[in-house]
Amino acid sequence: MATIKEVAKRARVSVGTVSNVLSGGVPVSKRLRERVLEVIQQLDYHPNQIARSLKIRQTNLIGLIVNDTRNPVIFDLLRGAEEAAWRANYMLIVFDTGDKTERERHFVSALRSRRVDGMLLIAAGSSNHDHIAAAEESGIPVVCLERELSGLNLDCVVADASSAARQCVNHLVSLGHRRIGLLDGDPNLETGGRHMSFRQTLEEHNIPYDRALVIHRGLRLEDGFEAGLELLSREQRPTAVLAANSLLALGFLNAMKKSGLTCPEDIALIAFDDPIFAEMLHPSLTAIAHPAFEIGNQGMELLLKRIVDPGQRRSKIVLGSKLVIRESSGSSRTRHASESRP
């Protein structure tokens, strides 16, 4: 692989001059520039970005650490991040922690060794975020996506889970539901107050909050299935359920099927994100239109801004969500008998 030295030799100029025609910072006479460019062509020279990074202390690399690529909306987020990165000439190193803190810790450390210019993070569910704090303090900017890390004061961009929860509860209550379940993720992670808002909105409707109808588990399909079976085994099972994401919703649907129940007749269902296939499910999924692309996109923008200006104030961007009503919430049907229970 050709080096700048070889290019310089063949073009009969100094390496500095080659560097100057490449970077365009310092002007180079037309004659030399053309000579250099021609040699670069001939040699199919690709400047060694590693050497460059070492020198200028900048890698144009961003680490993107996500918690679960099984969740289809993650891809929208990735695409959003990539789009912003592309425009700024950055590249993405991507990881999936599978929500395991040890893996996250390992990746963050590896990313620090690689001197990425910044990190985008969907934190794994865990109460210990020392490694994130350490990374920040060492000078590498990190912006949190989807989940806010309590106590860390980082840039973050999240969806408005409070508003989302409120919209869901209002919708379900308006359909006559009073026993509403919630399948949520790790309670240690701030997700914009989904749980809190859920509870509060219920109480505004004078519906007592029933702790037994809330299950905090993972966010995978299997978690939805297991939590679903658990919820369905309650003596007073819910007549409607909110699932923190569509994967949980799919899992819950499986649990219902296994229990011989149908949706929405027996139990209505709403998910907190809206993947491409939601409309084609059976029943089609009432869902919150989750702004995953925007979260990735604005997260990256925010990160790039902080890289340029590390001193700027921390910001928290909250993106609106809106309810897309389809069949699974049963809105078009009359409520069935179980609704009229006390």
Add this chain to the structure above:
Amino acid sequence: MATIKEVAKRARVSVGTVSNVLSGGVPVSKRLRERVLEVIQQLDYHPNQIARSLKIRQTNLIGLIVNDTRNPVIFDLLRGAEEAAWRANYMLIVFDTGDKTERERHFVSALRSRRVDGMLLIAAGSSNHDHIAAAEESGIPVVCLERELSGLNLDCVVADASSAARQCVNHLVSLGHRRIGLLDGDPNLETGGRHMSFRQTLEEHNIPYDRALVIHRGLRLEDGFEAGLELLSREQRPTAVLAANSLLALGFLNAMKKSGLTCPEDIALIAFDDPIFAEMLHPSLTAIAHPAFEIGNQGMELLLKRIVDPGQRRSKIVLGSKLVIRESSGSSRTRHASESRP
């Protein structure tokens, strides 16, 4: 950010010694080693991998270039690749070309500048792969995934599309279909002979191949929709359709809906991959279980092997696929009238 020099100074040893305790290659006395390790702890020292890469000419970075992250199976593939990379201490730089050759060309070039140790590639649809050939010749190994690049003799791992096509056609013919459509991707890409096998299997059943029922377009949902409308407007429309992936299938389902047609009653449908939601669609999707995880996983293994031994023979790995029969192919229903046409 601490450097090896600072660590050496504080531990009162040479930088070479620090390097030796880090790498473990050259033995270091227990006394010095412990002193060094302690300082590393204190300083929260993260060895600069950039400098290391420059010196040892190895980045432990792999470029993964995919054609469309909208396709949910891509994520399985990514996870497969990541799993193998993780075990070998490699990291992934990920790109989405959106099937645009200019983007692919740009990324390949950027990746060469970054001196990645190898590339995993789902090629964009295009007949010109000079940039890939150039990368290979310059000494960076690339293995092709999902699509074989004709004329390039690269390592590749693909699903057995021939067998898949054969299984689909056999299944549909056994249900009485004789007018079978195919929604495929770019014809310039070898996908293991899906199209060819489709045609051949039809002919084995003495069913004339009808060029008008085959549409080569992109692989996105929109492509499925548009190609679907086109197909449905044929004077003799098909009674069954094969879609090259589930995104196309979703698009086609949309086209059917828009045309007032239902699946499988009016037209049966099979997709060539099997995403997590296939079972929950309405109708549930008969599909080929596409080994995406394995393709990513074995692709990465193959790449790592070639990195270690650049001289080894090129291999082509073909992974089996098998048909998962659900509702959309209409297997459980009796065929309707249109079937009995000549």
Add this chain to the structure above:
DNA sequence: CTGAAAGCGCTTACAG
């Protein structure tokens, strides 16, 4: 075992 030194391929003041 340990240290001093060269070198990986760039960029960037600094002289001219």
Add this chain to the structure above:
DNA sequence: CTGAAAGCGCTTACAG
């Protein structure tokens, strides 16, 4: 404009 040279932070023969 152009070139010679120092230096980014490591690794690795080479002496001792």
